[in-house]
Amino acid sequence: MPGRRLLTALACAAAALGAPAAAHAEDLFATVGPGFTITLRTAQGQAVSHLDPGAYRIVVNDLSDLHNFHLYGPGVSLATDVEALEQVTWEVTLVEGRYAFVCDPHATIMKGAFTVGNPPPLPQRLVATVGPANTIALTLNGARVRTLDAGPYVIVVRDRSKRHNFHLTGPGVNRKTAVGGIRTVTWNLTLGAGTFRYVSDPQAKRVRGSFVVR
């Protein structure tokens, strides 16, 4: 019976297509409430901070009518209702990148995040200051920058003197604020290997600094 054979072949093909995802789907457990807590854990009870890309089944327990569980990231945006208590199961495919989960009404305090695969590093935040006296500095977490790893950076430039500017030069980089103004600006830069120098142009011999990117 050709018809029967065709059906069997289709069934086998469907099973073969479905099998890899089913075989690798890992269960994760999301819980929000009843208090101001939100968690995503593995079957072993460990908080999720990093996962391999792939298929996951997430069992969500929303135990409060004040909170919800909202998961978002590349290709995923799923949320339970705030006003309802519910248990739902989400089938998701997580790809390389950064994912986060929050309770939407309390997103500043009820939140978590994890990486999948090996996403590129997030930019580090540097603070550049010049003035109000004859001072200039570039800092990372409050410490003066001497060396940096090559990569993406966000530089918040606080130009606090009309007599000065902040002028950064190095391989492929030449950015400056204007003399005569007081302002804060943000630069998004990718710093490659080499020596970088920063000065206040009106007093470039005295108000200056440098660092090395490796």
Ligand SMILES: [Cu+2]
């Ligand atoms: Cu909440």
